[in-house]
Amino acid sequence: MPENVFAPWTDPGAEPLIRFRNVTKRFGDFTAVRDLTLDIYEHEFFALLGPSGCGKTTMMRMLAGFETPSSGHIELAGQNIVPVPPNKRAVNMMFQSYALFPHLNVWDNIAFGLKRDGMPKDALRERVAEMLKLTHLERFARRKPHQISGGQRQRVALARSLAKAPKLLLLDEPMGALDKKLRQETQFELMDIQEKTGTTFVIVTHDQEEAMTVASRVAVMDEGELIQVATPSAIYEAPNCVYVADFIGDVNIIEGAAHRASEKHYTLHWADGQAPLVAASEMTFSPAQKAFLAIRPEKVLVTADRPADAENAIQGRIHDIAYLGNISTYHVEVAGGRLLKAQTANTRRIENRGFTWENRVWLSWDATAGVLLER
Amino acid sequence: MRRVLIIIVPYLWLLALFLIPFAIVLKISLSDVAMARPPYLPQFSWEDGLGAFLSQLDFENFTFLTTDDLYWKAYLSSLQIAATSTLLTLLVGYPIAYAMARAPDEWRATLMMLVILPFWTSFLIRVYSWMGILSQEGYLNQLLLGLGVISEPLIILNTKVAVYIGIVYTYIPFMILPIYAALHRLDSSLIEAAEDLGCSRAKAFWLVTVPLSRNGIIAGCFLVFIPTLGEFVIPSLLGGSGTLMIGKVLWEEFFNNRGWPIASAVAVVLVLILIIPIVLFQQNQQKQNEAQS
Amino acid sequence: MRLSWFNITSLTLGFAFLYLPMIILVIYSFNESRLVTVWTGFSTKWYGELLSNQAFLDAAWVTLKVAVFSSTLATVLGTLAAYALVRGARFPGRTLFSGMIYAPLVMPEVITGLSLLLLFIGIGLDRGVLTIVLAHTTFSMCYVSVVVSSRLVSFDQSLEEAALDLGCSPWDAFRLVTLPIIAPAVVSGWLLAFTLSLDDLVIASFTTGPSATTLPIKIFSAVRLGVSPEINALSTLMIAVVTLGVIIASLISKRNFVREQHGGEGRH
Numbered sequence A: 001m002p003e004n005v006f007a008p009w010t011d012p013g014a015e016p017l018i019r020f021r022n023v024t025k026r027f028g029d030f031t032a033v034r035d036l037t038l039d040i041y042e043h044e045f046f047a048l049l050g051p052s053g054c055g056k057t058t059m060m061r062m063l064a065g066f067e068t069p070s071s072g073h074i075e076l077a078g079q080n081i082v083p084v085p086p087n088k089r090a091v092n093m094m095f096q097s098y099a100l101f102p103h104l105n106v107w108d109n110i111a112f113g114l115k116r117d118g119m120p121k122d123a124l125r126e127r128v129a130e131m132l133k134l135t136h137l138e139r140f141a142r143r144k145p146h147q148i149s150g151g152q153r154q155r156v157a158l159a160r161s162l163a164k165a166p167k168l169l170l171l172d173e174p175m176g177a178l179d180k181k182l183r184q185e186t187q188f189e190l191m192d193i194q195e196k197t198g199t200t201f202v203i204v205t206h207d208q209e210e211a212m213t214v215a216s217r218v219a220v221m222d223e224g225e226l227i228q229v230a231t232p233s234a235i236y237e238a239p240n241c242v243y244v245a246d247f248i249g250d251v252n253i254i255e256g257a258a259h260r261a262s263e264k265h266y267t268l269h270w271a272d273g274q275a276p277l278v279a280a281s282e283m284t285f286s287p288a289q290k291a292f293l294a295i296r297p298e299k300v301l302v303t304a305d306r307p308a309d310a311e312n313a314i315q316g317r318i319h320d321i322a323y324l325g326n327i328s329t330y331h332v333e334v335a336g337g338r339l340l341k342a343q344t345a346n347t348r349r350i351e352n353r354g355f356t357w358e359n360r361v362w363l364s365w366d367a368t369a370g371v372l373l374e375r
Numbered sequence B: 001m002r003r004v005l006i007i008i009v010p011y012l013w014l015l016a017l018f019l020i021p022f023a024i025v026l027k028i029s030l031s032d033v034a035m036a037r038p039p040y041l042p043q044f045s046w047e048d049g050l051g052a053f054l055s056q057l058d059f060e061n062f063t064f065l066t067t068d069d070l071y072w073k074a075y076l077s078s079l080q081i082a083a084t085s086t087l088l089t090l091l092v093g094y095p096i097a098y099a100m101a102r103a104p105d106e107w108r109a110t111l112m113m114l115v116i117l118p119f120w121t122s123f124l125i126r127v128y129s130w131m132g133i134l135s136q137e138g139y140l141n142q143l144l145l146g147l148g149v150i151s152e153p154l155i156i157l158n159t160k161v162a163v164y165i166g167i168v169y170t171y172i173p174f175m176i177l178p179i180y181a182a183l184h185r186l187d188s189s190l191i192e193a194a195e196d197l198g199c200s201r202a203k204a205f206w207l208v209t210v211p212l213s214r215n216g217i218i219a220g221c222f223l224v225f226i227p228t229l230g231e232f233v234i235p236s237l238l239g240g241s242g243t244l245m246i247g248k249v250l251w252e253e254f255f256n257n258r259g260w261p262i263a264s265a266v267a268v269v270l271v272l273i274l275i276i277p278i279v280l281f282q283q284n285q286q287k288q289n290e291a292q293s
Numbered sequence C: 001m002r003l004s005w006f007n008i009t010s011l012t013l014g015f016a017f018l019y020l021p022m023i024i025l026v027i028y029s030f031n032e033s034r035l036v037t038v039w040t041g042f043s044t045k046w047y048g049e050l051l052s053n054q055a056f057l058d059a060a061w062v063t064l065k066v067a068v069f070s071s072t073l074a075t076v077l078g079t080l081a082a083y084a085l086v087r088g089a090r091f092p093g094r095t096l097f098s099g100m101i102y103a104p105l106v107m108p109e110v111i112t113g114l115s116l117l118l119l120f121i122g123i124g125l126d127r128g129v130l131t132i133v134l135a136h137t138t139f140s141m142c143y144v145s146v147v148v149s150s151r152l153v154s155f156d157q158s159l160e161e162a163a164l165d166l167g168c169s170p171w172d173a174f175r176l177v178t179l180p181i182i183a184p185a186v187v188s189g190w191l192l193a194f195t196l197s198l199d200d201l202v203i204a205s206f207t208t209g210p211s212a213t214t215l216p217i218k219i220f221s222a223v224r225l226g227v228s229p230e231i232n233a234l235s236t237l238m239i240a241v242v243t244l245g246v247i248i249a250s251l252i253s254k255r256n257f258v259r260e261q262h263g264g265e266g267r268h
């Protein structure tokens, strides 16, 4: 691995900034977070991803100090922070609703936390000015929160939580209320700010594209448990289970029985009368074990004739075509009525497109294009 | 620690000045005159046990309420007066609320303030203002005699009619506000749709507007009915000696006859009667909240 | 939207019904005759007579004292109660507590008065200004608590959490964030409590003793016998005070509104 890549999680000697150790949080007899163990390193931009109600906010609130774990402990820079009240933690949170104080103007909102620390007047003014500049809010300093736009409000909330230069900044769905364009701009702004300040960010999001764009690592959660923690590309290319593969992006899942073919290759028997599929895998499967081949639509090639050198090829009939401008998705019906998706980039004009409904086509891909999963 | 203080101070205050006093009323209503003297020694002792306590309880005051027809007549008459005046308030208040909801936007705030303003002026004075109007030589009779509508002055003051007028007058904001709120939310295109589908104006009003403002009507009726049931000032200023209302009876029993146990029993029965409309009102409010969320 | 004739008629008649009695009262307070229903000429003599009537002045002073103390106390207690109900976690007897907050709102005044009087007699407390203040505080704190809690409910709890997150102690968070935001509701709660206390006849009659007579008690005993010109004058004064108060209040809120819109000329 090259020297300049930021990947402290691969370094066994690195000290994590945050350590969750077997943290469980129960509300009554409902378990919101179950036995969670996780390290987050300094300067990371860590994204939490998962369906609604899976415990993301609960995790954040435990870090900020608004909830106490039912068991386990949380360390910040080596110190157990469970008994520390929220106002004494070097952690700041940017709330999903922004939680700007409506009775204070933008300047006072940003200065609020600094005043609590008893910062001297001059230093305080300087710091607020710096924050206003960082978030391009200089012109709005004297306005009340209800007098600025949604995107500006979001930046005030960010400036306010950054002003105290926390070791750790928590962002709970910070861009939930923004439209797509503003969201993309803000994502880059956030990354920029994170780079400038060196603060560690933990961000909750529903939007997997957002997680892929901004994060150094992504954690996928479900029902209070971590399913996979990895870099965005690893999550996308090498999901560790069907759930993650399905959650991030579009995927075809083909179920079948796996048989070892060579040291690193398995064959998957997926339908009667069909040639088995070949897939490369590092994992070991016992003979005839149930397995799932996950393959991204953009890795599937659509051709009129069977490509001569294809490692996997299935014949089918085009059931539906979704034209999305830059790409088209073909839904192809194969043996057993199963539908597989294949995506092609539209480099030619639409009238030159090769296929139409009911055409018989071949789908093909390499042995290394998909991932073979146990569950 | 502060959290505990926040709860405990108002809690103890209400226990001491609301619950305990009411327990005393209950206690006195169950004792005879001699026992009703302070410091209201408890009749209950653990040695005797619950059975002895229950057998000692004295329902004499309550049986007295049923034998002396003053009391049950007063309850019935209170119920009748409260019901009639609630209906009258609805009839007077609904058109006002309706017109307010249909008024141009820029008038609404002013109209709203005009409805609420009387609420901030003294209740007593508002009731009193009708004494001069309704009396035999009052302004109303002067006007009607002057116009030649009547030849003999009408006797209104010190009758039930005066009580109805007083109640409608003082409680009408409580009727207007919830109905206005309901009508205000009503989308005017619904009425247009009904007319489009062949309803006449009046029919659209009956079939669309009234059902959709039902919750406001119900809330307004309870808000008028519940407090008028125990009303004292209006019947005593406008109703004369002939109008029986339980609030007045309780007052007189206590101040004029010094009959503490009877007054307490009257109060307990009044609370029991009130529980029914209060529970119904609560249910209506809850339903409304659920429908809105 | 244009109003139909029907609606204009209902509004005109409705507001005439609401305001004519009071307007007549005000006009006839300037009547010279002692016979209140016969107009004999303009005069302000009843105001003079009213202001030289020591008993009325004393009663007004007692009423004002009671109203100021009870409404202030009720505002503090009612705000605490609202905070406990809306923000407090579950505590033992919570249902009883919220029941005790709502029950006085629907309890007939005669019963509240009777029960408090029996308590005061029972514990041997001398009846006077103090007992009226206690009684008024008890029922008006419930109104305050309803007003304040409706504001607290609509108040985003994450604002308080944000304050904690930025380093406030819980008390500072309440003082610097919660209180300024609920302040309008607290002020209306106080005004409501103040008016309720000024207005109350029944509970004051039960809980007072010979040493303290409030204005409503005085008015009631005077008007029981019929309409009187002094009471007309007094009513006019009270109506004038309320009208003035409402006008000032609406002007202030309008000015605040304007200032909000042009926000920015603040401090620094």
Ligand SMILES: Nc1ncnc2c1ncn2[C@@H]1O[C@H](COP(=O)(O)OP(=O)(O)OP(=O)(O)O)[C@@H](O)[C@H]1O
Binding pocket: A027, A030, A031, A032, A050, A051, A052, A053, A054, A055, A056, A057, A058, A059, A206
């Ligand atoms: N105070 C609470 N009391 C009881 N249950 C709670 C409480 N807070 C959260 N929960 C439950 O815990 C689970 C996780 O909640 P959490 O808010 O962490 O979800 P989330 O992953 O942030 O969801 P979303 O994406 O919708 O914000 C949910 O099922 C929720 O109902």
Ligand SMILES: [Mg+2]
Binding pocket: A056, A057, A058
């Ligand atoms: Mg959440």
